[in-house]
Amino acid sequence: MRITLTVNDAAYPLEVEPRRVLADALRDDCGLTGTHLGCEQGVCGACTVLVDGEAVRSCLMLAVQCDGVPIRTVEGLTGPDGQPHPLQRAFSAERGLQCGFCTPGFLMLAAGALDHDLSENEVADLVRSNLCRCTGYEPIRRAITRAAHAHQNGQDGRHRSV
Amino acid sequence: MDGWLRREDERLLTGAGRFVADLRVPACLDAVFVRSEVAHGVLREADCSAAREVPGVAGAWSAADLPDLPPMPLGEPAREWPALVEDRVRYPGEALAVVLGDDRYHAEDGAARVRTRIDPLPAVVTAQESAADTVRLFDGLSNVALRGEAGSPIDGEVWERAAVVVESDYRQQLLLPSPMECRTILCVPGGDRLTVWSGHQAPHRLRQDLAGLLDRPEESIRVVVPDTGGAFGSKSAVFPEFIVVAWLAVLLGRPVRWVEDRRESLLVATRGRGQDQHVRLAADAEGRLLAYELTVEADVGAYPHLGVAFPMQTAWMATGPYTTPKVHATVRSLLTNTMITYPYRGAGRPEATSPLERTMDVLARRLGLDPAELRRRNLIPPEAFPYRTPTGRTYDSGDHHAALDLALRTLGYDGWRAEQARRRADPDAFPIGIGLSCYVERSGGERGSLHEYVGVEAGDDGTVTARCGAASSGQSHATVFPALVAETLGVEPARVRLVEGDTDELPGGVGSFGSRSAQIDGAGLQHAAGLLIEEARERAARLWDLPVEETSWSDGAVHPVRGSAAMGLSELVKRTGPLRIDERYEADMAFPFGAHAAVVEVDPELGTVRVLQVVAVDDCGRALDPDVVRGQAFGSIVQGLGQALYEGVPFGDDGLPLLDGGLLDYLLPTYAEIPPIELGETHTPTPRTPLGAKGAGETGCIGTPPAIVNAVADALRLAHPERLQMPLTPDVVWRAAA
Ligand code: FES
Ligand code: FES
Numbered sequence: 066m067r068i069t070l071t072v073n074d075a076a077y078p079l080e081v082e083p084r085r086v087l088a089d090a091l092r093d094d095c096g097l098t099g100t101h102l103g104c105e106q107g108v109c110g111a112c113t114v115l116v117d118g119e120a121v122r123s124c125l126m127l128a129v130q131c132d133g134v135p136i137r138t139v140e141g142l143t144g145p146d147g148q149p150h151p152l153q154r155a156f157s158a159e160r161g162l163q164c165g166f167c168t169p170g171f172l173m174l175a176a177g178a179l180d181h182d183l184s185e186n187e188v189a190d191l192v193r194s195n196l197c198r199c200t201g202y203e204p205i206r207r208a209i210t211r212a213a214h215a216h217q218n219g220q221d222g223r224h225r226s227v
Numbered sequence: 228m229d230g231w232l233r234r235e236d237e238r239l240l241t242g243a244g245r246f247v248a249d250l251r252v253p254a255c256l257d258a259v260f261v262r263s264e265v266a267h268g269v270l271r272e273a274d275c276s277a278a279r280e281v282p283g284v285a286g287a288w289s290a291a292d293l294p295d296l297p298p299m300p301l302g303e304p305a306r307e308w309p310a311l312v313e314d315r316v317r318y319p320g321e322a323l324a325v326v327l328g329d330d331r332y333h334a335e336d337g338a339a340r341v342r343t344r345i346d347p348l349p350a351v352v353t354a355q356e357s358a359a360d361t362v363r364l365f366d367g368l369s370n371v372a373l374r375g376e377a378g379s380p381i382d383g384e385v386w387e388r389a390a391v392v393v394e395s396d397y398r399q400q401l402l403l404p405s406p407m408e409c410r411t412i413l414c415v416p417g418g419d420r421l422t423v424w425s426g427h428q429a430p431h432r433l434r435q436d437l438a439g440l441l442d443r444p445e446e447s448i449r450v451v452v453p454d455t456g457g458a459f460g461s462k463s464a465v466f467p468e469f470i471v472v473a474w475l476a477v478l479l480g481r482p483v484r485w486v487e488d489r490r491e492s493l494l495v496a497t498r499g500r501g502q503d504q505h506v507r508l509a510a511d512a513e514g515r516l517l518a519y520e521l522t523v524e525a526d527v528g529a530y531p532h533l534g535v536a537f538p539m540q541t542a543w544m545a546t547g548p549y550t551t552p553k554v555h556a557t558v559r560s561l562l563t564n565t566m567i568t569y570p571y572r573g574a575g576r577p578e579a580t581s582p583l584e585r586t587m588d589v590l591a592r593r594l595g596l597d598p599a600e601l602r603r604r605n606l607i608p609p610e611a612f613p614y615r616t617p618t619g620r621t622y623d624s625g626d627h628h629a630a631l632d633l634a635l636r637t638l639g640y641d642g643w644r645a646e647q648a649r650r651r652a653d654p655d656a657f658p659i660g661i662g663l664s665c666y667v668e669r670s671g672g673e674r675g676s677l678h679e680y681v682g683v684e685a686g687d688d689g690t691v692t693a694r695c696g697a698a699s700s701g702q703s704h705a706t707v708f709p710a711l712v713a714e715t716l717g718v719e720p721a722r723v724r725l726v727e728g729d730t731d732e733l734p735g736g737v738g739s740f741g742s743r744s745a746q747i748d749g750a751g752l753q754h755a756a757g758l759l760i761e762e763a764r765e766r767a768a769r770l771w772d773l774p775v776e777e778t779s780w781s782d783g784a785v786h787p788v789r790g791s792a793a794m795g796l797s798e799l800v801k802r803t804g805p806l807r808i809d810e811r812y813e814a815d816m817a818f819p820f821g822a823h824a825a826v827v828e829v830d831p832e833l834g835t836v837r838v839l840q841v842v843a844v845d846d847c848g849r850a851l852d853p854d855v856v857r858g859q860a861f862g863s864i865v866q867g868l869g870q871a872l873y874e875g876v877p878f879g880d881d882g883l884p885l886l887d888g889g890l891l892d893y894l895l896p897t898y899a900e901i902p903p904i905e906l907g908e909t910h911t912p913t914p915r916t917p918l919g920a921k922g923a924g925e926t927g928c929i930g931t932p933p934a935i936v937n938a939v940a941d942a943l944r945l946a947h948p949e950r951l952q953m954p955l956t957p958d959v960v961w962r963a964a965a
Contacts, residue, residue, distance in 0.1 A: 096251070102248070106889045109489075136483075149241070172240065189899075198457050200857075201864060203901060
C-alpha cells in the first residue's frame with residue numbers, strides 16, 4: 066500500500082505491506098531508529114511514540130493506520146533551534162537512564178503528557194506504564210517530575226508542545 | 228559537559244544511540260530460527276525446501292544442510308551442543324533450522340514453511356528428576372555434569388554436640404536476566420575480514436571463540452560493541468545462533484544479522500540461578516556459629532558448558548560474612564531440559580547469601596535472640612582481615628559491623644520492632660515483619676581472568692586517549708574512566724576520551740563481567756596514567772638535561788623542581804614523539820560486602836506482600852563515581868525485588884516453560900512495585916590495588932532477596948520457613964500463612 070508517514074514534520078512516502086508494524090516502518094523505512102523494540106507485545110513501552118499527540122505502542126499499530134497522521138518520535142524531541150527538550154535535560158540530570166534502551170519510550174510517553182500540569186499520581190501512572198531493567202524507575206520519576214516543573218514554570222526559556 | 232551529566236546521555240536521549248539493530252548495512256539478511264516446540268525429543272525431519280520458495284527468502288538450512296557447521300565451543304566431546312539440532316532436541320526453543328530473508332517479515336514467512344517433526348521424549352526440568360537418571364539427556368551417560376566441593380566434611384560429633392542445629396531446604400529459582408535489549412549479532416564479511424557487531428560484554432572473548440569456530444586467524448575478525456541495552460551477565464558468551472549467523476555470513480559472503488526478540492529470549496536466553504539447596508547450621512547456646520553445611524543440586528540446563536561450574540561460586544562463598552569455623556559445601560550440576568544457566572547479576576553469590584541468611588533468621592528464632600544480635604556475634608571483625616574462610620576464599624577487607632549498624636540505624640530498626648509489637652497486639656492490624664541480610668560477595672573475577680588490557684596515550688593536540696578491554700552495557704564507562712584518568716594526570720576531563728569495545732582499536736581485552744570494570748580496568752587505567760607520567764618526566768629530564776628526580780608532575784605538565792618552566796603533554800609529544808602506554812594489568816579479587824534490611828506488611832488472607840521499606844548499605848571500597856554506583860545499586864535492588872516476589876520460570880508437565888504470555892507471564896518489576904528504598908554506604912577500600920575500588924552493581928541481587936523473604940517469614944512468624952520459596956507470590960504466601 067502507498068502511504069505517507071508524517072514524522073517529526075517530515076513526509077515519508079512509503080510503499081508498505083498492510084501487515085507492517087509502525088515501529089518497523091519508522092525504524093527501517095524512515096531510518097528513525099531511536100524508537101526501540103523491547104517486547105513487540107505491548108508490554109515494555111520502549112517503542113512508544115506520539116501519534117496525533119497521543120502516546121501509543123508503535124509495536125501494536127500498523128503503519129497503514131497512520132497514513133497522514135502526525136507522528137512524533139524521540140528524534141523530533143529536540144527543538145528546531147537544536148535546544149534539548151526539558152525532558153532530555155531532566156533525564157540526564159536525574160540519571161534517568163543507564164543503558165538508554167528504554168529511554169526513548171519513557172521520553173515520548175512523558176512528552177505526550179506534558180501539555181498540562183502533572184500531579185504526582187499522574188507522573189507515577191506514566192512511569193509504571195513502561196519497563197526499565199536498569200534504573201529501578203525512581204530516577205525516571207524524578208526526571209519527569211523535574212521536567213514537568215520546568216515546563217509549568219516556563220523554564221528553559223519556553224513553553225513548547227510536542 | 229554541555230549540560231549532560233554523562234557523555235553517553237546526549238546520543239541516547241536524542242535517538243542517536245546506535246544499538247546493533249539500528250545499524251544499516253546494505254544487502255543485510257535477517258536470520259529467523261525455527262524452534263522446537265517440545266522440550267525433549269528425537270528430530271525426525273526438518274525440511275526447509277518449501278521455505279526456500281517463499282518470496283524474499285535468501286536461503287533456509289537445517290543441520291543436515293550444513294554438515295560442517297561447528298558445534299558450541301568448550302563443551303564435552305561426548306555431549307556435544309550442536310548449533311542447529313542434529314538428531315535430538317534437548318531444550319524448548321532449541322534451533323532446528325534457520326531462514327534468511329531480505330527482511331524479518333520474509334524470513335518469518337519462510338520459517339513458517341519449514342516442516343519439522345519431533346518424536347517427544349519425557350522431559351526432566353528439576354535437579355531431582357535429573358539425578359534419578361531415569362530419563363537421560365545423552366544416551367548411556369549420566370545427567371551429572373559436575374561434582375565439586377569447598378571446605379572439608381564436618382564431623383558428626385559437631386552436630387551432635389551443638390546446642391541448636393537448623394536444617395532447611397531452599398530453592399533458588401530460575402530467572403531470566405531480561406535486559407531490555409535482547410541479544411544481537413551482525414556479521415559483515417568484507418575482503419578477508421569479518422566484522423562482527425554485537426551487544427556483548429566480552430568482545431575479545433567473542434572474537435577468540437569465533438576465530439576458533441570459523442577456523443581463521445583472530446586478526447581477521449573485528450568485534451565491535453556499540454551501544455548495548457543492558458546485559459547483566461547474559462551477553463558474555465557465544466551462542467548457537469551466533470555460530471549460525473557468522474557461518475552463513477562467511478558462506479554467502481553477505482551481511483547477516485540476528486536480532487533476538489523477546490519471545491525467543493524468554494525461551495532460549497541463558498537463565499540465572501537454578502539451585503535446590505539443603506543446609507545445616509549449628510550453633511552453641513550463645514549463638515556462636517559452629518558449623519555450616521550447604522548441599523547444592525543445580526539444574527544447569529541441557530548441555531555441559533561453562534555454566535555447569537558456576538554453582539562452585541556458591542560453594543566457595545558459602546562461608547558468608549561469619550567466623551563459622553567449619554564450613555562444607557558440595558555441588559552437583561545436573562542436566563535438565565531447558566536452556567542453560569549462566570551468570571546473571573550476582574552469579575553464584577545470591578545463591579550463597581540467600582540460604583545462609585534465611586537460616587540465620589531461623590536460628591535466631593530458635594535461640595530467642597534478636598536476628599541483628601545473632602549476626603553481630605558472628606560477623607568477621609575488622610581486625611581479622613585478610614580472612615581466610617574454610618571454603619578457600621581470602622577476604623581482603625571489611626567492616627561488617629559498621630555496615631549492619633548503619634543499616635539498622637537507617638531503617639529505624641527499634642521503631643519498626645515497636646510497631647511490630649503494637650500490631651501483634653491488635654487483631655485487626657496486618658502483621659509486619661523485619662528482615663535482615665548480611666552479605667559478602669566476590670568481585671573482579673577468578674584466577675585467570677583478573678587481568679585486563681589498559682592503555683593511556685597523550686596526543687600532540689593536548690588530548691588524551693584511554694583504552695581498556697571493558698565493554699559497557701549501561702555502566703557509564705565513557706564518563707567514569709576518562710574522569711579517573713583526568714584526575715590522575717591532573718588534566719580537564721573533557722580532554723580525555725575512552726576507547727573500548729572494538730578489537731581493532733585495542734591490543735587485547737577481557738571484558739566486563741563479575742563486577743570487574745572499576746576494580747580491574749579502573750585500577751589499571753590509574754596505573755597506566757601513572758606510567759605515562761613517569762615516562763613524561765623521563766623525557767622532559769632528558770630534554771632539560773636534568774636528573775629525573777629534579778622533575779615533578781602537576782596539573783598535566785612536567786616541571787623542573789627548580790625554576791618555572793613547564794611542559795604540557797602536547798608540547799612534550801611534539802618534541803619527543805608519540806607517548807603511549809600499553810599495559811597488561813593484573814590485580815586480585817576483592818570482596819565487597821554490606822547489610823540489607825526490609826520491612827514488609829503481609830495480608831495473610833490474600834497472601835499479598837507490601838514492601839514498606841528497603842535499606843541497602845553497600846561497601847564497594849572507593850566508588851569512582853558515587854552517583855553512578857548508587858544508580859546501579861538501586862537498579863540491582865529492584866532486580867533483587869523481582870527475584871524475591873515476582874520472577875520465575877514455571878514449567879508444565881511437558882517440560883515447557885509456562886511463559887506463553889511473554890512479559891505478561893514473566894513479571895519484571897514495574898514502578899508500581901517499587902517500595903521506598905534508601906541507600907547507605909561505608910567505604911573500606913581494597914588494599915589489593917592502589918585505587919581501592921571493589922566491584923559494584925550486583926549487590927541488590929545478592930543482599931535484597933533474603934532480606935525480603937526473612938521479613939515475610941518474620942511477619943508470619945513461620946516455624947517452617949521452607950514453605951516460603953521464591954518468588955513469594957500471593958499463592959505461596961497464602962499457603963505458608965495457612
Ligand atoms: S516493543 Fe512495543 S511495547 Fe514493547
Ligand atoms: S536504562 Fe536500561 S532499560 Fe532503562
